[in-house]
Amino acid sequence: MTVMLPSVLAQVDEVVQPEIRAALERIDERTRLVAGYQLGYWDAAGNPSGRGGKGLRPALALLSAQAAGQPLDRGLPAAVAVELVHNFSLLHDDVIDGDLERRHRPTAWAAFGVGPAILAGDAMLSLADEVLADDPERDVLRALATMHGAIRRLIAGQAADVAFESRPDVGLDECLAMARDKTAALLSCAATLGAVLCGAPPALVDGLARYGERLGLAFQLVDDLLGIWGEPAVTGKPVLSDLRARKKSVPVVRALTSGGPACGQLAELYARPGELSATDLSLAATLIEETGARDWTEKQADRLLTEALAALDQIGDLGTPAADHADVHADLVAIAHFMTGRDH
């Protein structure tokens, strides 16, 4: 399935990107160079380049302000904050995982060194708080509490991911919990933070959080599938990259815990010392498919998308102003389809 880039993302780009660039001005020049590189604003020498991410999280933050009956731009501090937190986390994860490439470019630590990369992540994390706390007229303390909760889960998820690397006995439940913390927590935060900042009622915030949480896990499952069966030209990562790194992603753990002969052979491959050959990698992918883990993961992602959309339908009953409501709903549905149909 090919899914078009929802038009709301282009609009979001126009209003959010200048705000993020303005926020970066507060950081010292050395660290700003690294942060802006990570965000895709310039190359390692500081020359302008095309931007990096698709801006999914800031789009969700702006739409959540609209869902609360406010103009889109009332969610701007939330949009800037979640994009900064997301990029802080990518930056530190790349250092931790030793990954050399992201979005078809060297990762920030590969381009600038470990020290500048760690510091740029720190600066973006602190800047996110600063931006969110800027406007004393808004429901800042509630927004900060929401974001801090998500950051804690994000860190917990990444810590679990790191710990799983050296454990042969990772269970499916703890693996799914890790994926929820690592990815769904911040997406759920993004889908609510604009609304929270605008003082939205708890029932609306809870509905948006459910949408974001389900969508976030669906998104991670699709990402896990692409990490094994994705096209390198599309994903920007080497073929079978997650298996090469022996990642304990959800399909892999589902396969490893499924029982049967394919499962045992896969466990043997994952436990073997040294690099896996191209033949071994292809075999591992086939074994995972044979256990039914690919099919299971696809079904889970579909089910979660359905649940996310159902959560949205329930929000429809909460009485957002009728004029705006239809557009916001359609945009949130479009983003959900876009995020879970990622052959792009």
Added chain:
Amino acid sequence: MTVMLPSVLAQVDEVVQPEIRAALERIDERTRLVAGYQLGYWDAAGNPSGRGGKGLRPALALLSAQAAGQPLDRGLPAAVAVELVHNFSLLHDDVIDGDLERRHRPTAWAAFGVGPAILAGDAMLSLADEVLADDPERDVLRALATMHGAIRRLIAGQAADVAFESRPDVGLDECLAMARDKTAALLSCAATLGAVLCGAPPALVDGLARYGERLGLAFQLVDDLLGIWGEPAVTGKPVLSDLRARKKSVPVVRALTSGGPACGQLAELYARPGELSATDLSLAATLIEETGARDWTEKQADRLLTEALAALDQIGDLGTPAADHADVHADLVAIAHFMTGRDH
């Protein structure tokens, strides 16, 4: 000069440490183990151990609440926040510098790995914000803005420190600016944050900030001197450790920019590839002394201490309630002497 541990530090320990431990409960278990190790609460296996730091920053935060005419414990969120920020920064700095030992123990990354150490630093940075934002009755937004400003300077200072490593031409002014950002910014923040949280008037906050800023740079200069001429048994670092790592600390940069034959010989040693021998290290220390840089740095530290104490005397005129005032003033003076007379 031997300076006794000011009694206020022991009192502070009693009220602040349980609060920090309670705050750590919010972090996931894996990351909490690393954070508590960094703070000196337990060893790498989680068994209780003596605590680590002296608690200078939380003490300053509590005293600043008292200086604002409030009970000591009104500064508690500020005290917890600055200690968390300080330890976040130590933790990431140890990763960045590749340092293996701190406070006579393996550094956190040496004990747990780079990934868990980076994540524990991230968690402490975010937790500091969370703790400070907890109480909606207080002047939280002003306190957050104060702390975010200090964190930005802290990161700028560390980024400059990293950049200086590969530059042979570091000037004295930029080196002093780096030291101010790296150390004085957070000390100045600590010396004001309790007062800010209590809604203290700007004149009092400015006076405390001046005290903290001068004291912070004095403290860093003494630390730089100890990094060359300190006793390993006292500093917990190898003899001549800063020269071994070819650090561009203030006395070194003062020597390198002083002109004259000793200066040229020192530059030659610093530029030489490979490890420096024990003889080379001793020679480097002697050369620095010959340029007058040791004497100059000591005089600067003395002058800054005098300025810090003068800033305190000016605060005396601002009309803090008489009963508390004498004690707070005496405690701040005692901490200043303690921090700049560090043969302990």
